[in-house]
Amino acid sequence: MAAVVAQKVPGAEDLLAVGEEQTFGLAFDLTQIAGVTLDGLTVEQKAVLKEVAADPSPRRRWLSVAEIPFVTLVRKSRPNVQIEGLPERDAVRLRRALENN
Numbered sequence: 001m002a003a004v005v006a007q008k009v010p011g012a013e014d015l016l017a018v019g020e021e022q023t024f025g026l027a028f029d030l031t032q033i034a035g036v037t038l039d040g041l042t043v044e045q046k047a048v049l050k051e052v053a054a055d056p057s058p059r060r061r062w063l064s065v066a067e068i069p070f071v072t073l074v075r076k077s078r079p080n081v082q083i084e085g086l087p088e089r090d091a092v093r094l095r096r097a098l099e100n101n
Contacts, residue, residue, distance in 0.1 A: 030049075
């Protein structure tokens with residue numbers, strides 16, 4: 001495309017030239033934030049990015065800093081919670097405890 005425009009408008013190829021280092025968009029933003037290329041991300045980082053992309057409402061799955069200790073406690077006391085979810089018995093007990101406070 002740049003070559004065609006350059007034939008019609010001399011000097012335009014300089015405006016249209018986009019090298020790898022000049023590519024903008026989400027991928028560029030992510031590499032700037034991470035400080036590495038997308039290929040340089042860890043397996044875990046790539047997995048999380050794929051989960052975010054697949055979920056139409058990813059913020060509902062994101063923990064705030066204040067929530068991390070609670071979730072860490074739940075995961076420590078119920079190691080399978082990430083796979084199986086919170087057992088119904090525990091969910092009922094937690095609801096009751098929270099309602100009483």
